Amino acid sequence: MIASFQVFISQVAQGLRSGKTPTLEQLQTIATELLALCKATEFDTLLHAAAKPGEERLHALAVSDWDGPSVYLVSDGAGVSSPPHEHQTWAVIVGLRGVERNTRYLRVPGQGRWVVQQGVTDVGAGEFLCMAESEIHATEVVGDGPTYHVHLYGRALSALPTFAERCFVAQPEAPSMN
Numbered sequence: 001m002i003a004s005f006q007v008f009i010s011q012v013a014q015g016l017r018s019g020k021t022p023t024l025e026q027l028q029t030i031a032t033e034l035l036a037l038c039k040a041t042e043f044d045t046l047l048h049a050a051a052k053p054g055e056e057r058l059h060a061l062a063v064s065d066w067d068g069p070s071v072y073l074v075s076d077g078a079g080v081s082s083p084p085h086e087h088q089t090w091a092v093i094v095g096l097r098g099v100e101r102n103t104r105y106l107r108v109p110g111q112g113r114w115v116v117q118q119g120v121t122d123v124g125a126g127e128f129l130c131m132a133e134s135e136i137h138a139t140e141v142v143g144d145g146p147t148y149h150v151h152l153y154g155r156a157l158s159a160l161p162t163f164a165e166r167c168f169v170a171q172p173e174a175p176s177m178n
């Protein structure tokens, strides 16, 4: 745990007044402030624990004990990807090093857990991505080196349903007419 991040999540919680869902504008403000905090933080000690190829590493920077915002340092090794999933809470992803490709999906109406690709956003160093509670994404490491990102969620990961319960199945893309 890092004290400055514990102060940060307390301030975020206070700003949202006990668990209210942030607006997109509030999320962007939170992301800008989190990016500034990350730039001011010396991560070197943690960064020694870089993920090896195919490995995922998660360090808790600050976890609220009142089912509120929680923030983690994530290192994904080369080749790591995740299937389409939701978080069932809002999220902010800040890039520290490397590039994480985020593919966004939309639910297919009336088709249960099937989703269709909506767009792609790469998150590199100094960039961020805001996600509302209803949004669905898949992630993929771009390049040969590990990525480092800071992930802030509206609730602790341990308080969420299991990852498998939050996953979706991507509908195959329509074949090209060429």
Ligand SMILES: [Fe+2]
Pocket: 085, 087, 137
């Ligand atoms: Fe995610």
